[in-house]
Structures are given as C-alpha cells and as structure tokens.
Amino acid sequence: MVTELSRTPLYQSHVAANGKMVDFGGWEMPIHYGSQVKEHEAVRSHAGLFDVSHMTVVDLTGSDTTAYLQFLLANDIAKLDTLGRALYTGMLNENGCVIDDLICYRMADGYRLVVNCSTREKDLQWMRKQAADFDVTIVERPELAMLAVQGPEARKITASIATADQATVINNIKPFNGAYADDWFIARTGYTGEDGLEIILSAETAIALWDSLLKAGVAPAGLGARDTLRLEAGMNLYGNDMDETVTPLESAMGWTVAWEPADRQFIGRDALTAQKAAGNVPRLVGLVLEGKGVMRSHQTVHFAGTDLIGEITSGTFSPSLGMSVAMARVPAGFGPECEVEMRGKRHAARIVKLPFVRNGKKVFE
Amino acid sequence: MSTIPHDLQYTAAHEWVRRDGDILTVGITDFAQAQLGDVVFVELPEVDSEVAVGDSIAVVESVKAASDIYAPATGTIIEVNEALIDSPELVNEDPYEDAWFFKIKLSEEEETESFMDADSYQDQCSE
Numbered sequence: 001m002v003t004e005l006s007r008t009p010l011y012q013s014h015v016a017a018n019g020k021m022v023d024f025g026g027w028e029m030p031i032h033y034g035s036q037v038k039e040h041e042a043v044r045s046h047a048g049l050f051d052v053s054h055m056t057v058v059d060l061t062g063s064d065t066t067a068y069l070q071f072l073l074a075n076d077i078a079k080l081d082t083l084g085r086a087l088y089t090g091m092l093n094e095n096g097c098v099i100d101d102l103i104c105y106r107m108a109d110g111y112r113l114v115v116n117c118s119t120r121e122k123d124l125q126w127m128r129k130q131a132a133d134f135d136v137t138i139v140e141r142p143e144l145a146m147l148a149v150q151g152p153e154a155r156k157i158t159a160s161i162a163t164a165d166q167a168t169v170i171n172n173i174k175p176f177n178g179a180y181a182d183d184w185f186i187a188r189t190g191y192t193g194e195d196g197l198e199i200i201l202s203a204e205t206a207i208a209l210w211d212s213l214l215k216a217g218v219a220p221a222g223l224g225a226r227d228t229l230r231l232e233a234g235m236n237l238y239g240n241d242m243d244e245t246v247t248p249l250e251s252a253m254g255w256t257v258a259w260e261p262a263d264r265q266f267i268g269r270d271a272l273t274a275q276k277a278a279g280n281v282p283r284l285v286g287l288v289l290e291g292k293g294v295m296r297s298h299q300t301v302h303f304a305g306t307d308l309i310g311e312i313t314s315g316t317f318s319p320s321l322g323m324s325v326a327m328a329r330v331p332a333g334f335g336p337e338c339e340v341e342m343r344g345k346r347h348a349a350r351i352v353k354l355p356f357v358r359n360g361k362k363v364f365e
Numbered sequence: 366m367s368t369i370p371h372d373l374q375y376t377a378a379h380e381w382v383r384r385d386g387d388i389l390t391v392g393i394t395d396f397a398q399a400q401l402g403d404v405v406f407v408e409l410p411e412v413d414s415e416v417a418v419g420d421s422i423a424v425v426e427s428v429k430a431a432s433d434i435y436a437p438a439t440g441t442i443i444e445v446n447e448a449l450i451d452s453p454e455l456v457n458e459d460p461y462e463d464a465w466f467f468k469i470k471l472s473e474e475e476e477t478e479s480f481m482d483a484d485s486y487q488d489q490c491s492e
Contacts, residue, residue: 035402224428294428
C-alpha cells in the first residue's frame with residue numbers, strides 16, 4: 001500500500017530550489033539541496049533557511065492551563081514569568097520516560113507548544129487524556145507554517161526584509177523569547193547552536209518569506225544539515241537520543257527537570273525520584289573519535305575494566321570540526337577514554353562535555 | 366540524472382571499471398556518489414595485497430552512511446589513489462577521473478565477462 005505523504009506549504013519552493021525530497025516521518029521533506037555539508041557551513045558562517053512546518057504547533061487556553069502544564073511537563077512553566085518567554089522540557093509518562101521533548105511559549109491568552117512531528121498523534125492523545133480534570137482547551141494549528149532562519153547573519157538579514165514592527169522585534173528580542181509582529185510569531189530559538197529565529201506564520205506569508213530570504217542570500221538548508229548542526233550543538237533528537245524507554249536523567253536532560261517547588265506533582269516525578277535515589281544512572285554523553293571514520297547510531301561503546309557497554313544514539317561526521325562526533329548512552333562511572341566498535345574493529349574515542357560547537361566555534365576540550 | 370560514460374564498464378555494486386590490458390582501474394559511479402551524499406572519508410586497500418572477486422576491500426563514508434567497495438575481479442592491487450585520503454570530496458566532484466580508488470592487475474580474465482556496458486548499467490539505475 002502506498003501512503004500519501006504530507007507536504008508543507010513550501011513543497012513547491014523546495015522543488016524549485018532543487019531539494020532532494022525524502023519521506024521523513026510521513027512528510028515529503030528536503031534532505032538537502034545539493035550538498036548537506038555546504039548547507040551546514042552556510043548556517044555556521046552566514047545564514048541558512050529551514051522549512052520546519054512539519055513540526056506540530058498546539059495552542060492551549062482555559063482557566064486551568066497553567067496548572068495543567070505544571071502537571072503535564074517535567075520543567076516548570078512558572079519560570080515563564082514574562083509574556084513570550086520559552087521553556088524547553090520533556091513530557092514524561094508515569095515511568096518518568098520521555099514521551100516527547102518540546103518548547104513551551106507563554107502567550108497572551110495561554111501557552112503555545114511546539115512538539116515533534118513523528119510523535120504528533122501520541123502526544124495529542126496523551127495531552128487530551130491528561131486534560132480530563134482541567135479547564136483547558138487544546139487546539140492544534142496545522143494551518144500554520146514554520147521557518148527557521150539560523151546563523152550569525154540570520155537576524156540581520158531577516159530584519160532587512162521585514163516590516164518595521166517585525167524588524168524592531170527581531171533586533172531586540174532576547175534569546176529564548178517569542179513575540180508577535182504583523183502576523184508573524186517570531187522566536188529567537190533554534191536547533192543549530194547558532195543565533196537565529198524560528199518564525200510561525202500563515203502558509204501564504206511563509207512562501208513569500210521563503211522567497212525574500214533566498215533573494216537576500218540565505219541558503220536553503222535541508223534535514224541533513226539540520227541533523228549535523230543539532231548534533232554538533234549537543235541537542236537531542238527524539239527517537240534517537242531519547243524515547244519512551246529512558247528518562248531525562250539518562251538523556252542529558254536532567255537540567256530540564258524542575259525539582260523545586262518540591263510539592264509540584266508532575267507526571268513521572270516519583271519514578272525520577274526513585275531512579276535518582278537508586279543511583280548509577282546511565283548518562284548521555286558526547287563522544288569524539290580520535291582517528292578516522294564516522295561513528296553511527298547503535299554502535300557499541302566499550303570501557304576498560306567493565307563488561308558494561310554503552311551505545312551510540314546519534315553519530316555523524318562533524319563538518320565544522322572535520323572529525324566524527326556522537327552522542328552515546330554509557331554506564332555511570334567510566335571514561336573518559338573508551339573504544340567504539342565500528343565495522344568489526346574497535347577505535348579509540350573520548351567522552352567530552354557537550355556541546356561540541358556553539359556559535360561557530362569548537363567548545364569542548 | 367547521473368552521468369554514465371560509454372567508454373567504461375560497470376558492476377552491479379555501482380562501481381565503474383576502466384580496462385587497460387590486464388589492468389583495471391576502479392571507482393564508484395556518479396549515481397553511487399549522489400546516493401551517498403557528501404563523502405568525508407575513504408579507506409583504501411594496501412598496495413600488493415591479493416584480492417578475490419567480491420571481497421570488501423575499501424570503504425567510502427559519507428555524512429550519511431558507510432559503504433563497502435568490492436573487488437570487481439580477482440587479482441593484485443598495484444596502485445591506490447592516495448589523493449582521496451586528503452580530498453575525499455573528489456568522489457563527489459569527479460567520480461570518473463580524479464576519484465579512481467585503486468588499480469587491480471587481473472588474474473582471472475573470465476570474471477570481467479559479468480561487467481555491464483553503459484546501457485545495461487543505465488537500466489539497472491532506472492529500476
């Protein structure tokens with residue numbers, strides 16, 4: 001049976017830009033427009049443009065919305081003390097494992113969540129189930145498109161083609177905040193480790209913005225570059241680096257779990273508390289390969305003095321560093337020296353502190 | 366649409382072969398490099414090593430995936446293209462000339478009978 005793939009409003013724009021279209025979780029999306037590495041470099045040195053309209057936008061309103069999200073999410077939206085502020089968080093099940101990771105924005109009349117496309121159905125089902133005892137209205141916004149403009153020049157170029165009000169927001173907005181201006185919801189967020197914007201807007205205006213940005217010299221960038229950029233930036237990919245079999249504590253997401261206030265009972269809290277008390281929690285770490293070759297997901301990680309093995313969750317060649325980097329889930333208490341088994345042979349690797357790259361520069365020691 | 370020169374022969378594993386007497390020069394096709402995407406590492410066989418048809422004797426790694434390169438025929442490796450070690454991107458830029466991988470001195474003539482011509486290879490790529 002052939003399933004019809006979904007297309008974003010930018011589909012024709014991708015085809016016109018020579019995008020190589022692939023099936024990405026049921027969406028027909030561009031993997032690259034010729035060279036994934038050149039697109040990666042464009043984002044690190046100048047500016048790149050991603051269509052991320054496949055992401056799921058959900059708006060929440062109602063008198064209990066704050067209480068509902070404080071129960072639903074592991075991070076505490078009470079931290080969103082001003083309009084437009086954003087919070088990265090996991091949505092956990094009762095076992096403390098990750099149903100999805102998402103960004104939550106505080107809006108004038110409630111909250112906006114941006115969740116993954118591959119998890120859309122189960123997320124919405126879970127959110128509706130948990131909402132039973134709350135006065136909250138959950139509205140998906142499939143009619144909206146989303147563009148990410150990322151790179152050191154991204155804000156400057158976008159401001160140059162925007163309206164005066166939009167430019168004011170773009171020039172003044174603080175990192176991890178969002179604001180409306182002339183029908184664009186403009187957020188200074190991203191998935192690349194560079195400065196930049198994610199703009200949520202109507203389908204028609206998205207096509208016009210896409211065209212203007214390309215004309216202004218921004219490079220179209222596909223999902224391939226998006227993956228190498230986020231991995232260099234040490235950002236998790238749902239389904240690779242974490243899923244419903246692991247907790248945030250095992251996924252380098254411990255910082256997104258708000259333990260205070262101690263009486264906030266969020267879903268998964270008891271399980272996380274028990275895991276922490278038991279100790280020896282495996283951890284998600286960064287790996288760099290000392291020699292040549294490319295680490296790939298599911299390869300095993302070995303340490304001297306133990307039979308316990310780790311597993312690579314995401315691995316790639318890092319275009320910015322010219323070497324292979326990876327994220328791996330490894331047993332507690334070993335390293336930093338280790339070996340990765342690649343194609344039947346063991347190769348020396350080393351655990352480093354994430355991220356690998358931030359704002360165009362190597363970060364780890 | 367990928368390029369398939371008519372003066373070369375091809376294998377089912379998307380390798381091209383240039384025949385000069387009993388010397389075979391081997392590389393990967395334009396179709397193969399496009400499927401792989403940006404090539405970042407190439408691992409080559411050792412000069413003077415004896416290889417048998419179908420052996421995995423080299424590796425090409427792109428950002429996306431690792432791929433084996435097979436010996437198209439039995440023989441001895443007489444030369445490898447060291448330029449690919451420092452400039453793996455040649456595989457994307459010039460798959461049929463600068464990005465040859467290795468040269469084999471052929472020992473089993475009949476193994477070359479299974480090579481395809483450009484038209485047959487074209488048919489394989491369009492399947």
